[in-house]
Amino acid sequence: MQMLSRIPQLLVYGVISGSILSLGGIGVSLTYSILGFSNFAHGDIMALGAYIALGLFALFTGLGIPNTSFGPLSFGFGFILSFILAMGLTALAVILLDRFLFKRLRRSSSIILMMSSIGVALGLRNVLQFFWGPQPHYYIEKIQLAIVIPGVGVRIKPDQVFIIIVAIASVGLVHYFLQHTKMGKAMRATADNMALARVTGINTERVILWTWVIGAALAATAGILAGIENKFITPELGWQMLLSIFASVVLGGLGNPYGAILGGMIIGLSEEVSTAFISTGYKPAVAFIIMIIMLLVKPTGLLGKRR
Amino acid sequence: MDTIVGIINYIVFFAITAGTYGILSLGLNIQWGYTGLFNIGIAGFYALGAYTAALVSGPPPGAWDGRIFGGFELPFLVGLLAAAVVCGVVALLVGIPTLRLRADYLAIATIGIAETIRLVLKNESWLTNGVWGLQQIPSPLYGPIHRGISRFLSGHPGLPLWLHDLISKSYNWFYLLLVLGILLTLYLIMQRLVRSPWGRVIKAIREDEDAAAMSGKNTFSFKLQALVLGAMIMGIGGGLYAHYARFISPASFKPLYGTFLIWVMLILGGSGNNKGAILGSFVVWGIWAGTDFLTGYFPFTATQAASLRIIIIAILLEVILLWRPQGLLQREKPPLGDIPKNKS
Numbered sequence: 001m002q003m004l005s006r007i008p009q010l011l012v013y014g015v016i017s018g019s020i021l022s023l024g025g026i027g028v029s030l031t032y033s034i035l036g037f038s039n040f041a042h043g044d045i046m047a048l049g050a051y052i053a054l055g056l057f058a059l060f061t062g063l064g065i066p067n068t069s070f071g072p073l074s075f076g077f078g079f080i081l082s083f084i085l086a087m088g089l090t091a092l093a094v095i096l097l098d099r100f101l102f103k104r105l106r107r108s109s110s111i112i113l114m115m116s117s118i119g120v121a122l123g124l125r126n127v128l129q130f131f132w133g134p135q136p137h138y139y140i141e142k143i144q145l146a147i148v149i150p151g152v153g154v155r156i157k158p159d160q161v162f163i164i165i166v167a168i169a170s171v172g173l174v175h176y177f178l179q180h181t182k183m184g185k186a187m188r189a190t191a192d193n194m195a196l197a198r199v200t201g202i203n204t205e206r207v208i209l210w211t212w213v214i215g216a217a218l219a220a221t222a223g224i225l226a227g228i229e230n231k232f233i234t235p236e237l238g239w240q241m242l243l244s245i246f247a248s249v250v251l252g253g254l255g256n257p258y259g260a261i262l263g264g265m266i267i268g269l270s271e272e273v274s275t276a277f278i279s280t281g282y283k284p285a286v287a288f289i290i291m292i293i294m295l296l297v298k299p300t301g302l303l304g305k306r307r
Numbered sequence: 308m309d310t311i312v313g314i315i316n317y318i319v320f321f322a323i324t325a326g327t328y329g330i331l332s333l334g335l336n337i338q339w340g341y342t343g344l345f346n347i348g349i350a351g352f353y354a355l356g357a358y359t360a361a362l363v364s365g366p367p368p369g370a371w372d373g374r375i376f377g378g379f380e381l382p383f384l385v386g387l388l389a390a391a392v393v394c395g396v397v398a399l400l401v402g403i404p405t406l407r408l409r410a411d412y413l414a415i416a417t418i419g420i421a422e423t424i425r426l427v428l429k430n431e432s433w434l435t436n437g438v439w440g441l442q443q444i445p446s447p448l449y450g451p452i453h454r455g456i457s458r459f460l461s462g463h464p465g466l467p468l469w470l471h472d473l474i475s476k477s478y479n480w481f482y483l484l485l486v487l488g489i490l491l492t493l494y495l496i497m498q499r500l501v502r503s504p505w506g507r508v509i510k511a512i513r514e515d516e517d518a519a520a521m522s523g524k525n526t527f528s529f530k531l532q533a534l535v536l537g538a539m540i541m542g543i544g545g546g547l548y549a550h551y552a553r554f555i556s557p558a559s560f561k562p563l564y565g566t567f568l569i570w571v572m573l574i575l576g577g578s579g580n581n582k583g584a585i586l587g588s589f590v591v592w593g594i595w596a597g598t599d600f601l602t603g604y605f606p607f608t609a610t611q612a613a614s615l616r617i618i619i620i621a622i623l624l625e626v627i628l629l630w631r632p633q634g635l636l637q638r639e640k641p642p643l644g645d646i647p648k649n650k651s
Contacts, residue, residue: 038411040347040418104629111345111410115570116628118347122567123621126614134610243422246415254411281430288419295404295412 003276009154010272016160016229018268019167023222024238024245025252025260026174027215033191033255034211035102037113041120042219043238043245044128045094049220050233051128052093053079053086054137072158074144075228083224090220091213098212121239128235136232163225170221171261174214178257183210191255240284244271247287251294253304262302266290312469319479321596322589326486327547329588331565332572333493333581334540340578340638341501342533343513345414348401350565351421352538354428355397356390356545357555361441362434363389364550373432373439383447387546394542395535397424402534407527413534421562428557440556444549447485452478482551489547490585493540497581509533513579568595571624577634586635595620 024046031039060078061067067078097120105113146155178184183206190197190207198204219238226241227233248267252259270290271283278286294301331349338344362377364386381389401420405412428435435441456477460466466474500506511519512526520526549555568591576587598619602612627634 032411038414040414101625101629108628108632111343111414112628112632114345114411114414115574116625118567118570119621119624119628123618123625126617126621130611130614130618133608243415243419247419250412250415279430281426284419285423285426288416288423291419292404292416295408295416299404299408299412 006276007273008152010276011269012154012156012160014269014272015265016163016268017272018265019164020222020226020229020264021241021245021248021268022261022264023167023170023218023225024241025248025264026171026257027219027222028245028249029252029255029257029260030187030211030215032249033257034187034194034208035106035113037110037117038246038254039117039215040114040242041117041124042215043240043242044121044124045090045216045219046223046226046238046241047128047233047235048093048124048223048238049086049090049216050223050227050237051132051137051235052089052220053082053224053227054132054139054233056082056085056089057139072144072147073162074140074142074159079139083221086224087217087220091216094212094216095209098208125235125239132235134235136234138232139227141231159228163229166221166225170218174218174257177214183207187211243284244268244287247291250291251301253301256301256303259301259303309469309472312473315473316476316479319476319483321592323479323483323486323551325589325592326483326490327544327551328569328572328592329490329585330486330493330544330547331541331569332576332584332588333490333497334537334544335569335573336537336578336581336584337497337501337509337533337540338537340573340580340584341506341513342509342530343410343516344406344530344534344537345410346417346534346537347414347566347570348417348419348421349541349569350560350562351417351424352394352398352541353545353548353565354421354555354557354560355424356394356542357549357560358428358435358441358545359390359393359542360386360546361444361549361555365441365444368436369442372436374436374441375433377434380445383445383550386550387543390542390546391539392542394545395539398535398538399531402531406530406534421566425557425560428560435557438557440554440559441549442554444553444555446478446482446550446553448481449478452481486547486551489543493543494581494585501581505529505532510579567624568592568620571620571627573634574624574627574632575634577636577638579638580634580636583634583636590635591620591623594623 024042027045028039028042031037031042057079060082065078065081067076069076101116101120102113105116144157144159146157148155176184178188186197186202187207187210189200189202190204194204197207223233223238226237230237244267245264248263249260250263251266252261252263267287267290271286274283274286298304331353334352335346335349338346363379363381364383365378366380367378368374368376397420401416402413405416429438431437456474460471460474501510508519508524508529511522511524512529516526552559569588572587572591573584574587575591576585577583595616598616599612602615605612607615
């Protein structure tokens, strides 16, 4: 019973980690559906975003930009500014990566692109490690008291509420973008059939550019939110989450951004709840087993289209 | 003279490691080079092979060990065989749910199994001794050879010091011969295999799976066989590493060493060419060792130097993919003798 009484609290943690996985998963899913390959560098793009924010935050603090905490949150204006700029700079870095690498491989098979993304993954992670070292870095070293929600008795920190709100807002924006903007519709058309989209006059290179921008901005968001949740970041941050992100994306249906959100939530919740029963070290293995079961039952995933 | 002895000892060490990687590269070549299967969990199979061989041939748990299982002290070759079998079974379990799907799924699943194996090695102390790893793994024939060396040295007291040093480390020469012997044997088997009817089917799958399926081949079954065979070879490579290193722990099997380096070796050497696979393993291991000397000249910390070396290898991979995707040696053209002649 001891184990079961922890479950409501674990569900809260599950929603938080599910929010982060979902944001990571949307980018993987978009890259897969538009560019046709699984981007193994996505985790390390998340880490890149988290470190850019770290660097900017240190810079702004040095410049004297105030960071008085917003209400109960552990950070203020300086950090939010770093957060937003890091999203943009990560997108810029990824666009450069596309220009110099992925664009030249556009005509290669998807496996060559996957392989090249593994090279990018290791390269990026070690660039971060070269400059910042393998040790953890802290955004803000401040202990935050959790709020106890009366009735259910679960505890949640204000920063964790912030994570969930940012995730919901991002998902809302992505939904609006895909359904109601011209570029979003072009993106969905390109995902369906790139040749047909091109024939109808859609500039597919622009679509690809936007895919990278949205994927990278969300990756940076996920990386920074993971940094807020864990309290620290390391160069391995993204790599450690990559398997769970892929499991989420496959579970929801590879190539479907809504599936990535659903899958992310399910994987996040399962990983956290599993810690009531087995060692916390096995979280990625839990995600992996769920993914394998899904592949055996319905390989197209929960929301996947039939091929 | 001392430097020369040092260089010779280094070359022997270098060749043992490169030869072991050559075996892994041959295993990957069957999967990727000939069948087109994208396995990025090599580190997992490598570690699994090493641990299996160590548990089968190694000593029972010592007084300070956390593990309570394993250490059957069975012969070296039994351990290698067990390593191959266990890796084959795991590959089978990974292949069944994923090989009917797009290449991406196998890639994700192999990364997943490698990570799961790593977590098991780290957490299941009863079996693997956790982060402390397995110690005192016996090297084959180490006892008799070492006794022979000692007897020789005590019978020849007048030897110059450098010769004494060289001979006292000559066990490694034996191990080098062993590794190269196994590498050569596997190479010859693979060469036979890829030219057999079975080999023609897997190459057909690599070129065009739908066409192979149209000509009545059960492509799923052939892909599964190639995946299992490659994983078994990787298991043998892992076993050879364990018996040489004599100590293994989860930290010995970082995803980089096991997976990424082998991929670069195969792609640089020339995937779909067994000679290329072996050539690549020696060349890339040479580059990798060379960058160790190179970074030593700069005022970097040890972790910075390590990162820089990985960045260099990552850039090397991208350069090959962009400008020479076929690698140093191209795929072998089928010899004309392969085509049955019409007896008209």
